Amino acid sequence: MPLAAAMVTAVGPAVLFAHPSVPAATPTDARVKVNAQQVERTAQLVAALPGLQPFNFTGAHFPPAGHPAALEFFFAATLQQFGFWSARNGRYMRPLLAAQGGQQRKGSDYLWHAYWSALQAAPAFAAPAQQAALRSSSLQAVFRADDGTQPVPALRLHLQQARAFGSDLCEMAATPAAILAHANNQPLPLAALLQSLDHVGGYKEDPLRKKSALLALILSERPEHWLHAAPAEQLPPIVDYHLQRMCLRMGLVDASDALLAAALSARKQLPAADEWAVRSAVYSAMQLLAQSSGCSMAAIDWFFFNARTRCPEMTAPDCARCAMDPVCAHRTQLFQPVLRTTFY
Numbered sequence: 001m002p003l004a005a006a007m008v009t010a011v012g013p014a015v016l017f018a019h020p021s022v023p024a025a026t027p028t029d030a031r032v033k034v035n036a037q038q039v040e041r042t043a044q045l046v047a048a049l050p051g052l053q054p055f056n057f058t059g060a061h062f063p064p065a066g067h068p069a070a071l072e073f074f075f076a077a078t079l080q081q082f083g084f085w086s087a088r089n090g091r092y093m094r095p096l097l098a099a100q101g102g103q104q105r106k107g108s109d110y111l112w113h114a115y116w117s118a119l120q121a122a123p124a125f126a127a128p129a130q131q132a133a134l135r136s137s138s139l140q141a142v143f144r145a146d147d148g149t150q151p152v153p154a155l156r157l158h159l160q161q162a163r164a165f166g167s168d169l170c171e172m173a174a175t176p177a178a179i180l181a182h183a184n185n186q187p188l189p190l191a192a193l194l195q196s197l198d199h200v201g202g203y204k205e206d207p208l209r210k211k212s213a214l215l216a217l218i219l220s221e222r223p224e225h226w227l228h229a230a231p232a233e234q235l236p237p238i239v240d241y242h243l244q245r246m247c248l249r250m251g252l253v254d255a256s257d258a259l260l261a262a263a264l265s266a267r268k269q270l271p272a273a274d275e276w277a278v279r280s281a282v283y284s285a286m287q288l289l290a291q292s293s294g295c296s297m298a299a300i301d302w303f304f305f306n307a308r309t310r311c312p313e314m315t316a317p318d319c320a321r322c323a324m325d326p327v328c329a330h331r332t333q334l335f336q337p338v339l340r341t342t343f344y
Helices: 036-048 070-078 107-121 128-132 136-143 155-171 176-184 189-197 210-221 241-250 258-265 272-293 297-307
Strands: 032-034 085-088 091-095 097-100 103-106 253-255
Touching (some): 032 272, 070 176, 097 107, 107 136, 128 155, 136 155, 176 189, 189 210, 210 297, 241 272, 241 297, 253 258, 253 272
Antiparallel strands (some): 097 103
């Protein structure tokens, strides 16, 4: 287990920086393998895409550039980016989709908008002390849909993550601004940021650092350009369930085990070991794709995130509109691993 998942018992912000974390090795599972040839074909196509750029995390769901609480908002809200789906009878049922502020919003957008609305109503909402003391009733109000229902499937986990984040920072007398300042003063700011987040609840639990990498991407790409990564630094892959679905269907990874492939196709809830077999292979495939294409991980992540609209969860893929169609394996029966986790 990496230091990311260890309990920190010392007090003071220096504890974030005194003991660099060591990410866990990514063990391989022979049931799911990277298809290097398919990755190379995809890399050539990605490299030729015009105007491939990362997202700058501005718009209706986010604080405007220069907002005084924007930094705290992104630290507190990014860790809530998980669990946007419901299950029934041991199978995936549907994604989170509900009316919020007069508009239908799905998954990630719903969570972002909920936290942004809460911040507008209470300017200190995203502060670590506020998150540490967050009450269940308050979070229910934050996530409530226009019709009064509670559409967020794993509210208890969202509350636990918020409190863990706030409590860890308060116990260490650390702040988002202090973490960022420390990172930017290091030779490798991106690495320093990820190592600091390995001590913070809501981020430290995932050995593949999905939410930590997403936060680093945001801090780099926002108009404020808070994080000044060194030129040689590359974001790690941001492996969520959309990316796993895309990689399985495109053939970037091969699920050669018949039982696992059948469970994926049937959208069954999986044991953690089965989910890890897929997710760790996708992580490796995306590392290879970035290296082979010469594109930034930030730009690749935004492209694949947008591709979810053409290869969605509940309806048939619109292959004719997908830029990846020429190289896709069209394994459209496959689905992402179904596992309730706070990692993504």
